[in-house]
Amino acid sequence: MKQKFHYATVTEATEKLQEQGFDLNFSLEGNHLKADNEAYPAEDFEIVDLYRYEGVTDPADEATVYALASAAGQKGILVTGYGYSADAQAEDVLKQLHYKYQQKNGEQ
Template sequence: MKTRDYDTLSQATNDLSEKGYKDSFTAKNDTITALYAKKEYQPSDLTIDERYRFEGMTNPADQSELFAISANDGTKGTLIMSYSAESSQNRDLIKQIK
């Protein structure tokens, strides 16, 4: 897995978009959805290519993690997981991605 240091989440997201990670993934219930492609995937259909963690400036609850993900059909995008109580991502489903 490749790594690089970014100062901000937006900087990392913009750079990954330039690298071809154009779609946005979201993990809900039993599937992970590519929002623009309007496709649903199982975790076994996806690979995490890069991962970045960002710490909150003043509040540890502001932590987030950015994943650069490739699907087995060539779809590439990012998924942002917040560690706050309001996070709507299915963390258990994300953990199943290889």
């Protein structure tokens, strides 16, 4: 399954995803997604879609927007920037989410 849209900016992507019901704004702390003073186990979520942005003149402007959903019905957005790997556990969680996404979509 390929992405249907590619939005021009991170802001546009997050606005359009919010219109589609991705209403939680996640942060990733260790192996949990946090939003609105709630913590959700990251392994309960799958990447529904993702959008990558590369800085034209500055690699520090790189960002990835993740549309995430759980089987229990929670839907939200996680935006990560360049150098997110400062937290090794969070980096491992993102790798696992990417792996599940690639397997589901037949990517290698």
